[in-house]
Amino acid sequence: AQSVAQPEDQVNVAEGNPLTVKCTYSVSGNPYLFWYVQYPNRGLQFLLKYITGDNLVKGSYGFEAEFNKSQTSFHLKKPSALVSDSALYFCAVSAVRESPNDMRFGAGTRLTVKP
């Protein structure tokens, strides 16, 4: 079964610096990869996804992620962090295009951006 690992429980960066939130996956076949963000007291929000095509995917709020097949990674990045980016970030992977319960989420990484 597919799985996702987010190796860092916590990431701290200074405002204005670039940020990276790491995600590696394990799946048989082609992976379909997602990033979600959870702000305090709010539901998860979709950020971006990789289905096929360009390895660099651009999403909401200036975030992007790069699919790296050889390293089985899908790290989330942003060139210049904002304090408002502080939240809990989840990576997810699905191995089947058409399956409702196939998506597997990572444990989450808490990003803190300090002024």
Added chain:
Amino acid sequence: GAGVSQSPSNKVTEKGKDVELRCDPISGHTALYWYRQSLGQGLEFLIYFQGNSAPDKSGLPSDRFSAERTGGSVSTLTIQRTQQEDSAVYLCASSLVGGSIYNEQFFGPGTRLTVL
């Protein structure tokens, strides 16, 4: 328009009691999902409803857990004889059409359940 709403936002109960958690999906969304988010864990799929089809219950952890969706809209997740390990945040999500990676899931704010 209105997003997915869940109630209550917080629920504290005693071990052995039954609880009901409610989810109001986005109007017009035919698919509805329940997940459980435990401290330090990722989201755990529980159950999925799509239109009038039989629900996919493959993620329910035990027979103490059940869910229903009335009229293709509101859903209730029921946990009977709650145990302390049931303590978690229960998230509901809906999507326009279900069962596909192409259909974005919209999540509610969750219900934080604490079993004493």
